[in-house]
Amino acid sequence: MSTMNGKGMKALEEGKLVKLAILGAGRIARTMAETLIKMQADDRYSKLVSLYAVAARDKGRADQFAARYGIPVAYGSYEELVADPQVDLVYIATPHNLHAEQGRLCLEAGKNILVEKSFTANRPQAEQLLAVAKKSGLLCTEAIWTRYMPSRTLINDLLNSGVIGQVKAIDANLCYPVTGKARMTDPALAGGALLDVGVYPLNFIDMIMGGSTPERIETSMQAYETGVDAQSSITLYYEGGIMAVSSCSMLTASDRRGSIWGTEGYMVCKNVNNVESINIYDQNHQLKRRVPVPDQLTGYEYEVAAAAQAILDGRSECPEMPHDDTLRIMGLMDRIRADWKLTYPFE
Structure with missing residues (x-):
């Protein structure tokens, strides 16, 4: 249930920009900063949101980040960031294992949050964080960009038109050679391919299936030397005789293709991580x-705009990625890891 919050109403009534702060200063934080700079120069977004602050655990690093992107305020701790009354929305851009703790810190300080995928490390953490969000009445939404992109509506409209007939099978993959990144191979940071890259083909399938729960799942996984999943294949069986296959790897590059096979033809989506084109075949x-x-x-502008508008409208979730969808995906990944007997040290 959406709850009106005072901060959102104030911004709406006074015509103020939603001031966004970035928590973390890594690679994804840099992409978000670049996005906000472009949004501030774009008439579609310039009166909606602005990049206000950044925080890192090291003040020097935060200062360098702020100087690079022209950010007005930099903090050397997350506690200082959430104590700033000017901050309306915090984008959490840290490893998966920290999202629940940092999300709670923000919400309890009265800050709306946009949490980078995966939302948390597991479903219990997600449930706990969303319970805090519900109590606060603030916006809490997952930043998985493909859910917010226009390509999602394009795909849905094409499928609903019946152009490929009845959907009977789906195949989606996403693979990048990223074992050089320490967080990807560290179990303590909820590393592995599934939560970082595998979440995208799973979301691609989930969006096509309208959030249906698979009746049966079969999986196979190859482990990395640290024990996390290196690459995997997941087959999901749905009601109506529909089968979907999700593949991911952090060892290889792939074509990143999303294919939807129907009774009268098929659809090929180039790059499930950021759909570039959609081809229909008979x-x-x-x-x-x-x-x-x-x-x-x-591509990140859509999730930012959706979150900012939700704050102005006094909503506690975004329709593009409602809380139920986040919980379903987190539960699905827990179910898959249980099949692999893969747990993280903190679980």
Whole structure:
């Protein structure tokens, strides 16, 4: 249930920009900063949101980050950031294992939050964080950008039109060679391919299936030397005789393709992590239609705009990624890891 919060109403009534602060100063934080700079220069977003502050555990690092992106305020601790009354929205850009703790810190300080995927390390953490969010009445939403992009609506509209008939199978993959990043291989940081890259093909399938729960799951996984999952294949069986396969790896590169197979043709989406084009083929493999995807700033602008607008509207969740969807995906990944007998040290 959405709850009106005073901060959102104040921003709406006084016409103020939603001031966003970035918690963390790593790679994904840099991408978000670049996005906000472009949004501030874009007439579609310039009166909606602004990049106000950044915080890192090291003040020098925060200062360097702020100087690089022209951010007005930098903090050397997260506690200082959430104590700033000017902050309306905090984007949490740290490793998965820290999201629950830092999300709670923000909410209890009265800050709305946009939490980078995966939302938390497991479903129990997600449930606990969302309980705090519900009590606070503040916005709490997961920043998985594909849920907010225009390509999602394009795909849904095409499927609903019946252009490929009844959907009977889905195949999606996302693979990047990223074992060089320490957080990806560290069990203590909830490392592994599943929570970082595998979450995208799973979300791709979940969006097509309208949030249906699979009746049965079969999985296979190859472990990395540290014990986390290096690559995997997951087959999900749904009511109506629909089968979906999700593949991911942190060892290899892949075509990142999302394919939807129907009784009268099939659809191919280039790059499930950020759909670039959608091609429709008939039963004879002839290209019937090519659907372009709108140009974007970076792709992250949609989740930021959705979160900012939700705050102004006094809503506690975004319709693009409601809390139930976050919980379902977290539960699905827990179910998959249970099949692998893979747990993190803190669980």
